[in-house]
Amino acid sequence: MATPLVVETPVIRRQTQAGDIVARWVVTVFAASILFVTALLVYQLWTGSAPSRLKSGFGFLTSTQWNPVTEEFGALPFIYGTVLTSVLALLISVPLGLGAAIYLAELAPARLSDALTFLVELLAAIPSVIYGVLAIFAVVPLMRSHVEPFLKSSLGFLPLFKGPSLGVGFLTAGVVLSIMTVPYIVSVSRESLLAVPREQREAALALGATRWEMVWQVVVPYAKLGIFGSIFLSLARALGETMAVTMVIGNDPKIRASLLAPGYSIAAVIANEFSEATGATYQAALVELGLILFVLTIIINAVARLMIAATTRKGSKRS
Amino acid sequence: MSTVPDYAPESKTAQDRKGAPLPTPTPAPGPKLRATNVNFFYGTFQALYDISLDMQEHLVTALIGPSGCGKSTFLRNLNRINDTVRNSRMEGKILLDNEDVREVDVTNLRRRVGMVFQRPNPFPKSIFENIAYGLKINGMAKRSEMRDKVERSLRRAALWDEVKDKLHESAYALSGGQQQRLCIARALAVNPEVLLLDEPCSALDPVSTAKIEELMLQLRSSCTVAIVTHNMQQAARVSDVTAFLLEGKLIECRPTAQLFTNPADPRTEAYITGRFG
Numbered sequence: 001m002a003t004p005l006v007v008e009t010p011v012i013r014r015q016t017q018a019g020d021i022v023a024r025w026v027v028t029v030f031a032a033s034i035l036f037v038t039a040l041l042v043y044q045l046w047t048g049s050a051p052s053r054l055k056s057g058f059g060f061l062t063s064t065q066w067n068p069v070t071e072e073f074g075a076l077p078f079i080y081g082t083v084l085t086s087v088l089a090l091l092i093s094v095p096l097g098l099g100a101a102i103y104l105a106e107l108a109p110a111r112l113s114d115a116l117t118f119l120v121e122l123l124a125a126i127p128s129v130i131y132g133v134l135a136i137f138a139v140v141p142l143m144r145s146h147v148e149p150f151l152k153s154s155l156g157f158l159p160l161f162k163g164p165s166l167g168v169g170f171l172t173a174g175v176v177l178s179i180m181t182v183p184y185i186v187s188v189s190r191e192s193l194l195a196v197p198r199e200q201r202e203a204a205l206a207l208g209a210t211r212w213e214m215v216w217q218v219v220v221p222y223a224k225l226g227i228f229g230s231i232f233l234s235l236a237r238a239l240g241e242t243m244a245v246t247m248v249i250g251n252d253p254k255i256r257a258s259l260l261a262p263g264y265s266i267a268a269v270i271a272n273e274f275s276e277a278t279g280a281t282y283q284a285a286l287v288e289l290g291l292i293l294f295v296l297t298i299i300i301n302a303v304a305r306l307m308i309a310a311t312t313r314k315g316s317k318r319s
Numbered sequence: 320m321s322t323v324p325d326y327a328p329e330s331k332t333a334q335d336r337k338g339a340p341l342p343t344p345t346p347a348p349g350p351k352l353r354a355t356n357v358n359f360f361y362g363t364f365q366a367l368y369d370i371s372l373d374m375q376e377h378l379v380t381a382l383i384g385p386s387g388c389g390k391s392t393f394l395r396n397l398n399r400i401n402d403t404v405r406n407s408r409m410e411g412k413i414l415l416d417n418e419d420v421r422e423v424d425v426t427n428l429r430r431r432v433g434m435v436f437q438r439p440n441p442f443p444k445s446i447f448e449n450i451a452y453g454l455k456i457n458g459m460a461k462r463s464e465m466r467d468k469v470e471r472s473l474r475r476a477a478l479w480d481e482v483k484d485k486l487h488e489s490a491y492a493l494s495g496g497q498q499q500r501l502c503i504a505r506a507l508a509v510n511p512e513v514l515l516l517d518e519p520c521s522a523l524d525p526v527s528t529a530k531i532e533e534l535m536l537q538l539r540s541s542c543t544v545a546i547v548t549h550n551m552q553q554a555a556r557v558s559d560v561t562a563f564l565l566e567g568k569l570i571e572c573r574p575t576a577q578l579f580t581n582p583a584d585p586r587t588e589a590y591i592t593g594r595f596g
Contacts, residue, residue: 110405197440199436199438199440200440200442201403202400202403202434202436202440203436203440203441203442203502203505204442204452205400205403205429206398206400206429206433206434206436206506207429207430207433207452207453207456207457207505207506207509208426208427208429208430208453208456208457208509209426209456210426210456213456217452217456218442221442221443221444222442222443
């Protein structure tokens with residue numbers, strides 16, 4: 001009985017093994033290429049920024065002066081602008097996006113939900129320069145003649161809302177970024193809400209929960225990992241967004257408390273000035289800004305992961 | 320177990336979520352639950368045909384029948400959880416204490432008619448929070464009373480001794496059988512008058528099953544119990560009355576001992592002797 005098996009097995013095994021080995025190497029190389037690209041990126045940013053790093057040292061991070069003519073380079077106004085506009089964007093887009101996702105996943109009739117989801121996914125695919133144009137022609141005038149005067153008249157006692165209504169500035173950039181990030185939050189959050197098992201919903205309803213109690217206290221917490229994911233995806237997009245921000249932020253490298261004031265962001269200054277950066281230090285300073293943006297993204301992602309780990313550790317392990 | 324005196328007075332003093340006192344369970348002349356000519360449709364598919372069935376207070380009623388016979392569907396109409404199924408429709412009447420379930424507030428109905436599902440479905444929260452949830456949404460306990468009530472529910476579900484030292488750990492850390500008893504405790508926490516169990520042991524090992532069966536016999540003293548089961552031995556062990564369903568129709572409903580020893584309908588006999596289903 002056993003003999004024919006012994007004869008046959010090696011033949012089959014050799015064929016499978018050859019295929020397996022090739023496949024294994026191919027996918028390993030593909031995976032390694034990701035690592036290679038990342039390493040190359042870090043290397044380029046590091047060596048490209050060397051002249052600037054050697055000249056300014058850590059002062060680069062804390063200096064607020066940006067004057068290419070006198071070769072004074074400080075990154076703080078750009079870091080400030082990048083972080084501030086991204087935070088503003090999330091403050092607007094998280095409630096808006098989560099609310100829309102809840103409506104689409106839980107409350108809307110199926111047909112309406114499908115149609116709206118299609119539109120939302122379309123919005124996510126629009127190139128950012130289009131959003132920039134929309135911003136210049138629609139958002140900026142709206143901000144200048146309605147939103148900003150209103151904020152000044154109602155909340156003008158706060159330093160956040162002082163100064164002239166220019167239409168361009170941190171707030172406008174934040175609003176435009178929020179418009180651009182909402183589709184990500186809606187789309188990914190909706191998917192996670194729909195993935196919550198029916199048993200969870202029924203468990204809540206069977207205890208006498210109303211529909212909203214079920215959604216808010218059971219479905220949303222169950223889907224929170226996916227919702228966090230959508231928020232961080234949006235944050236990553238907001239931090240790195242270049243075109244639309246460049247068009248509405250005002251492009252003025254100053255740190256100002258007022259959200260109505262013009263500012264600048266890292267991505268915007270690199271895009272605006274790289275082609276005309278003369279002199280090794282100037283170019284290196286821009287590369288170093290790129291390095292900072294890269295590190296900023298890594299830090300935010302790491303914090304996000306830690307936050308997710310912390311909130312899921314207690315009482316909510318998925319088996 | 321002296322569970323009755325502990326719980327019976329509580330339901331009378333409990334307030335419902337709107338703050339009005341709950342209607343005191345009047346000693347109704349009729350059965351606890353009465354279904355009259357119930358038809359049920361999923362879209363165009365008719366799942367139940369003209370079912371009329373009474374469930375008496377403090378008795379365990381078992382619903383048996385082959386897969387797809389409509390026993391779960393029937394059960395899920397009793398607390399209107401089937402309302403959430405798209406394109407579904409029910410005809411006929413279901414009365415709880417002589418009140419049409421479609422005319423009472425649905426959240427209050429579901430508070431009074433608890434349900435345990437086929438697969439254990441604890442929330443991704445701690446053991447404590449799982450039980451406390453129902454109490455919170457129904458406004459049934461102050462913070463200071465919460466711990467007591469959680470403990471009592473866990474004791475009623477015979478789970479307290481196994482979890483008392485890890486109340487704040489995740490419910491997912493429990494075994495399947497413990498999770499199912501947690502779900503029973505969660506349902507019991509809000510003092511339901513009726514408890515519906517939809518194949519509660521189908522995902523469990525024999526030891527856990529035995530524990531849950533023992534529990535059902537105890538629960539009879541404080542609630543009316545309806546259980547859907549595939550397992551005829553289980554129906555014979557735990558129920559007072561058994562209803563046999565086939566292809567969406569109620570074939571017969573009689574005291575369990577009679578149904579299993581002396582079925583009136585040849586189809587019932589064929590099923591319980593294992594000739595089909």
